[in-house]
Amino acid sequence: MGSQESPKQVDVLVIGAGFSGIGMGIKLLRAGIDSFVILERGVDVGGTWRSNTYPGCACDVPSHLYSFSFEKNPAWSRMYPTQPELRDYLGRLADKHDLRPHMRFESEVVEAVFQAGAGRWNVETRDGARFSARTVVSCMGGLSRPKIPAFPGLDRFGGRAFHSANWDHSFDMTGKRVAVVGTGASAIQFVPQIAPKVARLDLYQRTPPWILPKPDRPIREWEQRLFRWLPGYMFGLRNYLYWRQEILGVGYTLKPKILKLAEKLALKYLREAVPDPEVRAKLTPDYRIGCKRVLLTNDYLQTMCRPNLEVITDSVASITESGVVASDGREREVDAIIFGTGFKTLDFTSPVHFVGADGRELNEVWKDKPRAYFGVATAGFPNLFFITGPNSRVANNSIVFMIEVQIRYVVQCLRRLLGNAAGTMEVRPKAQQEYNAALTRRAQGTVFASGCQSWYLDANGESPVLWPGFSSEFWWKARSVRWGDFATG
Secondary structure (H helix, E strand, O other): OOOOOOOOEEEEEEEOOOOHHHHHHHHHOOOOOOOOOEOOOOOOOHHHHHHOOOOOOOOOOOOOOOOOOOOOOOOOOOOOOOOHHHHHHHHHHHHHOOHHHEOOOOOOEEEEEEOOOOEEEEEEEOOOOOEEEEEEEEEEOOOOOOOOOOOOHHOOOOEEEEEEHOOOOOOOOOOEEEEEEEEOOOOOHHHHOOOOOEEEEEEEOOOOOOOOOOOOOOOHHHHHHHHOOOOOHHHHHHHHHHHHHHOOOOHHOOOOHHHHHHHHHHHHHHHHHHHHHHHHOOOOOOOOOOOOOEEEEEHHHHHOOOOOOOEOOEEEEEEEOOEEEEEEOOOOOOEEEEEEEOOOOOOOOOOOOOEOOOOOEHHHOOOOOOEEEEEOEEOOOEEEEEEEEEEEEOOOHHHHHHHHHHHHHHHHHHHHHHHOOOOOOOEHHHHHHHHHHHHHHHHHOOOHHHHOOOOOOOOOOOOOOOOOHHHHHHHHHOOOOOOOHHEEE
């Protein structure tokens, strides 16, 4: 039962305090919009970079690119940022821009219902706090809900079991038998960290990832001074990194065949890192590079040669009280199971119960095929905006760039919307339909449609996640709002 106190009135209610929420808060203040609140279910800012604390947690996008263009950081310690640095970066931004007075932590939004007559969203949190907002901006990221497959018997397992996103730091795995399920972006980081400690590590691999060396190194002190003294130098580096990543989009979206060169480099790296032909065969992908996420690491493949580690390509059939049973019927007893099985990136159903103007629930609308307009708005839900909504993430460049583009787009909408005392704004169904039809056509011939299974694709072989073009192309198309595509009231 909600609180009986009158709901707090705000112009903008932002859900989430990760990259998207922090960036949105900064841009709202710069636009002269100060009637807003940021609700965060966690205990502090940071989003996925606060929650994920597993050993070796880091980003695979260069530091100077995985940050806001309007808040460059000259003090990155490495070419690729680690989790603590990213968490601290976002914390510093919250303090610098005095966002914390606008924030409420441990405030998980559970329901948002649009009141058509009033043109406002009634929002309630799990602890019963209530808000009345002209607009809601969902900044809930795609890496916020861990995914653990429903293996039979998991609830009976007598040892420790946890997902990498909820790392159990109280568990001392020294000398223990550990099973790791999954070989995605998180596993390739924590497996090399724990393998030297455990007595035995059983690594359950469904599909081998394509792996390339990570061009990481410490950033020297003189370089950091140069970034501080010559901001243009840091600007130039960021632009170089951006366009280096953007060029990869040619292979991803236009001519997948040119990615064969990258495949040759990855196979050469595999041969050098894993001399054992039997182990190497297990680690060799049989699909086009780029169809699944390409992973960067300098120690994962080398770790596969350890005598206490076994790569198991048989799938997990069930879990017993004492171990893991593979599809070949063999049971391996373990003391702990760690799931590196990723997140619910394809599931755009929300933990928030959004109810639109006509009484429809967003989870029902998006259940089979999530559809939005530039990833920021969806028909039937006035005054509701998303950051990193459907089809607005990229595989070859920085998601922070896409976040900035969408924040700028949403702020344009908010300035016009809030300038009308009782206004509403909703994308027209026809505009959304035409936009998504163009996305479907654009996706044909990309590497993502080359035949593999990945977290990019749904059961129909379509991607509700990715923007099927260049990030610069997204920026160009979304640089200004086509007001005719929105119905206003």
